[in-house]
Amino acid sequence: MIRARYARNCRQDAGATSSILLAVIFVLAVLGAGNTLHAQSLLTDALSWLPPQTIALEYSRPATLRSLSNYQSLRSRFLGRNLKSLESSLAKIGIHEEDIDEMALGWQSGAGKEMRYEGLALGRFDPARAARQAAAAGIKPHRVGDFSAYCFADDPNSSCVVVMDTTLGAFGPLAELQSMVKVRSGNGPSIAANTQFTDFVRSAESDSPIWGVALGGAVSKWFKAWMPGEKNLQMDWANAFKNVRALSYQIEAEDNVNLHVKMDCTTPQAASSVRQLLDGLRLLQQLAWQSANPGQPNPFQNLQVEASDRQVSFRLTADYAALEHVGPLGRP
Numbered sequence: 001m002i003r004a005r006y007a008r009n010c011r012q013d014a015g016a017t018s019s020i021l022l023a024v025i026f027v028l029a030v031l032g033a034g035n036t037l038h039a040q041s042l043l044t045d046a047l048s049w050l051p052p053q054t055i056a057l058e059y060s061r062p063a064t065l066r067s068l069s070n071y072q073s074l075r076s077r078f079l080g081r082n083l084k085s086l087e088s089s090l091a092k093i094g095i096h097e098e099d100i101d102e103m104a105l106g107w108q109s110g111a112g113k114e115m116r117y118e119g120l121a122l123g124r125f126d127p128a129r130a131a132r133q134a135a136a137a138g139i140k141p142h143r144v145g146d147f148s149a150y151c152f153a154d155d156p157n158s159s160c161v162v163v164m165d166t167t168l169g170a171f172g173p174l175a176e177l178q179s180m181v182k183v184r185s186g187n188g189p190s191i192a193a194n195t196q197f198t199d200f201v202r203s204a205e206s207d208s209p210i211w212g213v214a215l216g217g218a219v220s221k222w223f224k225a226w227m228p229g230e231k232n233l234q235m236d237w238a239n240a241f242k243n244v245r246a247l248s249y250q251i252e253a254e255d256n257v258n259l260h261v262k263m264d265c266t267t268p269q270a271a272s273s274v275r276q277l278l279d280g281l282r283l284l285q286q287l288a289w290q291s292a293n294p295g296q297p298n299p300f301q302n303l304q305v306e307a308s309d310r311q312v313s314f315r316l317t318a319d320y321a322a323l324e325h326v327g328p329l330g331r332p
Contacts, residue, residue, distance in 0.1 A: 042122045043205065045168075046104035047191060047198050049180040050118070054191040056107040056222070057201055058212030063101060065209055068253055070320045089152035090161060092137040093130040095169070099123045106191070107218060115221060118172020118180070127163045142174060145181035149174055200264075204248035211250045219247045219263070240277060243270035244312075257320060262313040275307040278314065 043059055050057070065071055087097070105119040134141060134150045141148035144162055151160035151174055162170045162177050170180055182188035191197055197215060204213045214222045220237040243266045252258040265271040282303055289298045297319060305314045 042102050042104050042120055043201070046106065046120050047201060049120070049170075049183045050106040050191045051108065051176055051179055052189045052191050052193060053108045054106040054197070055109065055216055056115070056212065056214040056218040057197075058103075058105045058210065059205075060103045060105070061101075061209040062097075062103065065253055066098075070253075089159075092133060092139065092152075093150050093161065094126060094133045095130065095161065095163075099125060100169075105212075109217065115218070116173060116176075118176045119170070121169045121171065122167060123169070125163045125166055125169055127165065130161075130163045144174070144178050145185060147181060149177050200246050200248070206250050208250040208252055210253075212248070214247045215245065219244045222247060222249075241274070243267070244274060256317050259316045259318075260313070261315075262311060265310045265312060268309050271307045271310050271312050274312045275305055278303075278305045278312070 046057065046059075090096070100121045100123040102122040103119060105117050107115045107117045109115060130150065131141070131148065134148075139150050139152070141150055142160065143149075147162045147164060149160045149162045152158060158173065159171055160174045160177055162181070164170060170177055172180070179188055180190075183190045197213075200215065201213050204211060217238065220241040223241065224237045244263045245266060246264045247261060249259060249261045252260075263271075263274060265274055282300055282305070285300050286298060289296075289300070299318045300316065302318070303314055303316050305312065307313075
């Protein structure tokens with residue numbers, strides 16, 4: 001269940017696209033200061049370089065999260081098996097959590113239920129040291145434009161890293177990195193051509209330590225990943241949210257985790273139906289939660305849902321303990 005306040009383009013079904021966010025954030029995570037100028041620069045690069053198939057984007061300031069007393073607990077819960085493996089691999093080339101100040105992550109639909117991600121990181125990097133440590137670890141570099149990409153597995157969809165300079169790095173499958181570098185040099189398509197996506201990202205931009213957007217099919221994945229016990233709810237998530245064009249969210253992590261989500265529906269009638277769906281899901285979830293997690297705090301207990309014209313929004317405040325049952329975006 002979500003224990004966070006979702007506020008911006010959101011409909012709540014079950015939980016898939018956020019977080020992720022938290023999960024992925026704690027991957028490479030660590031934000032240093034992330035001033036507005038840097039944030040705008042990184043976001044501009046992300047919108048200019050991410051592939052045209054991108055259906056969700058998240059911006060994060062990991063340093064803010066690291067300052068929390070609950071950070072280690074959050075990190076251990078949300079850093080999934082694949083991300084732990086990636087973090088361990090990055091250490092082999094001298095990149096550590098505290099080297100990263102800001103992150104912009106983009107997701108694409110992958111094989112099956114998974115979603116692939118790639119992105120950019122702003123921080124402090126040493127290209128020469130990365131090359132030396134990669135060689136010492138037996139990691140063969142792959143040429144990507146004028147850069148070297150270091151891949152940590154033979155799988156073509158596994159994560160690779162390119163250290164572009166002392167402040168900027170990129171990560172994702174090798175093919176996507178090659179595409180991003182081509183776009184960076186002025187060749188190849190990017191998500192920037194999708195004005196609906198870029199306009200929506202800009203309108204969702206926030207000072208929150210975590211914020212993001214999801215469009216089309218990513219909306220249902222976002223809900224499904226974030227709803228504990230969703231396997232017990234026999235429903236077609238894609239069909240349930242087919243009339244939601246986009247979703248945006250903000251996450252504030254203080255004494256509690258506050259989530260604010262807003263969803264943009266196709267019509268006022270669709271918005272009304274989505275609100276009814278969320279109210280029904282809340283009741284079903286509460287019953288399922290009591291049965292499966294007796295005595296445990298329910299992340300959706302304080303969910304507040306509102307609808308106005310074509311928009312549905314909801315807010316959620318949860319304590320950190322409840323986040324234990326929340327999953328990352330694109331989980332298997």
